[in-house]
Amino acid sequence: MKKATIFIHAGTEPDPSTGAIMTPIYQTSTYVQEAPGVNKGYEYARSQNPTRFALEAAFAAIENGKYGLAFSSGVAATDAVIKLLAPGDEVIAGSDMYGGTYRLFTKIFEKFGIVFKYVNMQHAQTIQEAISPNTKLIWTETPTNPLMNITDIAAVAAIAKANNILLCVDNTFASPYLQNPLDLGADIVMHSATKYLGGHSDVIQGCLVMNDTNLRDQLYFIQKSSGAVPGPQDCFLVLRGIKTLHVRMQRHCENGAKIAQYLRANPKVAKVYWPGFEDHPNHDIARKQMSGFGGMISFELKNDSADETRRVLSSTKIFALAESLGGVESLINHPATMTHASIPREERIKNGLSDHLIRLSVGIEDADDLMADLSQAIGE
Numbered sequence: 215m216k217k218a219t220i221f222i223h224a225g226t227e228p229d230p231s232t233g234a235i236m237t238p239i240y241q242t243s244t245y246v247q248e249a250p251g252v253n254k255g256y257e258y259a260r261s262q263n264p265t266r267f268a269l270e271a272a273f274a275a276i277e278n279g280k281y282g283l284a285f286s287s288g289v290a291a292t293d294a295v296i297k298l299l300a301p302g303d304e305v306i307a308g309s310d311m312y313g314g315t316y317r318l319f320t321k322i323f324e325k326f327g328i329v330f331k332y333v334n335m336q337h338a339q340t341i342q343e344a345i346s347p348n349t350k351l352i353w354t355e356t357p358t359n360p361l362m363n364i365t366d367i368a369a370v371a372a373i374a375k376a377n378n379i380l381l382c383v384d385n386t387f388a389s390p391y392l393q394n395p396l397d398l399g400a401d402i403v404m405h406s407a408t409k410y411l412g413g414h415s416d417v418i419q420g421c422l423v424m425n426d427t428n429l430r431d432q433l434y435f436i437q438k439s440s441g442a443v444p445g446p447q448d449c450f451l452v453l454r455g456i457k458t459l460h461v462r463m464q465r466h467c468e469n470g471a472k473i474a475q476y477l478r479a480n481p482k483v484a485k486v487y488w489p490g491f492e493d494h495p496n497h498d499i500a501r502k503q504m505s506g507f508g509g510m511i512s513f514e515l516k517n518d519s520a521d522e523t524r525r526v527l528s529s530t531k532i533f534a535l536a537e538s539l540g541g542v543e544s545l546i547n548h549p550a551t552m553t554h555a556s557i558p559r560e561e562r563i564k565n566g567l568s569d570h571l572i573r574l575s576v577g578i579e580d581a582d583d584l585m586a587d588l589s590q591a592i593g594e
C-alpha cells in the first residue's frame with residue numbers, strides 16, 4: 215500500500231463494541247476484572263489503554279516498523295531511550311540538535327554517569343573516530359534543528375551495526391512522509407508527535423518505533439515503569455492528525471520550496487539554510503534519503519544586528535512568533551533565545567548557531583500571502 219492509504223487507515227479498526235469508525239477516547243484509569251488475573255488484557259491504564267494502543271499501531275505503520283510506543287512528550291520518548299543505558303555507557307550525539315535534547319543529556323543524564331560525546335554528524339568518519347568500547351548508542355537528528363544539516367542515515371547505521379551500537383534517529387523534522395529511518399538501518403525512530411504528526415499545535419506528545427522485539431519489550435517496560443504515557447484524549451488527537459499527514463506534508467514541501475527560494479533572492483537576506491538547494495553541503499544525501507525537503511527553513515539577515523533581527527521577528531503578521539513547529543499555521547522563532555536557549559552560548563556559536571539565526575516553520579497557508587508577510591517584515 216502507498217503512504218496516503220497507510221496514513222489514513224493506520225491503527226484504526228472499527229471499535230469492536232459498537233463499530234464506531236473513529237477510535238473512541240477510552241477515558242478510564244482501570245478495568246473491571248472477572249476474577250483476580252482474569253481480564254480482557256487490560257488491567258491499568260498506565261500499562262494498557264485501547265486509544266493509546268490504536269495510536270501505537272499507527273506509529274508503527276507510518277514508520278514501516280513493527281512496534282510503536284507513545285509518550286507524554288518528545289523528550290519523554292528520548293528519556294526512555296537513554297534509560298536503556300547504564301552508568302559508564304557512552305552516547306555519541308550530534309553537535310547540532312534540539313536544545314531540549316541537549317539539556318536532557320547534559321543536565322539530567324550526565325549526573326547518572328552516562329557519558330555524551332558531541333560530534334558533527336555530517337561526516338560518518340567523525341562518528342567512527344568517536345567510538346569507544348563503551349559506546350552503546352548513536353543519537354542523531356536529520357535534518358537538524360535548526361541548522362538543517364543532514365546525517366547519512368544508511369552510512370551511520372552501517373557503522374553502528376559493525377560496532378554493535380544502537381542507532382536512534384530523531385525524525386521529527388522530516389516526518390514519516392518524507393523519511394523512514396528504520397528502512398535505512400536505524401534501530402529506533404523517535405518523533406516529537408507535538409510537531410508534524412499532531413500537526414495542529416494542540417497537543418504535546420512523543421513516540422518511538424522499532425522492529426526488534428527485545429528492544430520493544432525493554433522500552434515498553436521503561437514506558438510503564440517510568441510512567442510518561444499520554445492520556446487518551448491526546449492519543450485521539452494525534453491519531454486524527456496522522457490521517458492528513460501526507461496532504462499536509464505535500465503543501466509544507468511546496469510552500470517551503472517557494473519561501474526558501476524567495477528568501478535566497480531577497481537582497482536583505484545573507485544566508486538561507488534549506489536542504490533542497492543544490493549547493494546545500496548534504497543535498498545529495500538529502501535527495502537520496504528523503505522524498506521532499508519539508509517546511510523548515512532557517513536564515514540570517516545581512517544586517518545581523520540584534521536590533522534588526524529582533525525587529526523582523528516582531529514584525530510578521532501571519533508568521534506567529536512562537537516555539538514549536540510542524541503545525542498548519544506558520545511560525546517564526548529565534549533559536550538563540552527561544553528553542554535553543556538551554557545550550558550555552560559558546561557551545562552554540564561553535565556549532566554554527568548564531569545569535570541572529572531566524573527559524574521558520576512554514577505552514578500550509580497560501581504561499582503568496584506568506585511571502586508578502588515576510589516582505590513587509592524584512593523589506594527587499
Ligand SMILES: *Cc1c(COP(=O)(O)O)cnc(C)c1O
Pocket residue numbers: 287288289290312314315355359384386387405406407408409418419420
Ligand atoms: C520539539 C522537539 C523535540 C521535543 O519534543 P517535545 O514534544 O517538545 O517534548 C525533540 N526533537 C526535536 C527535533 C524537536 O523539534
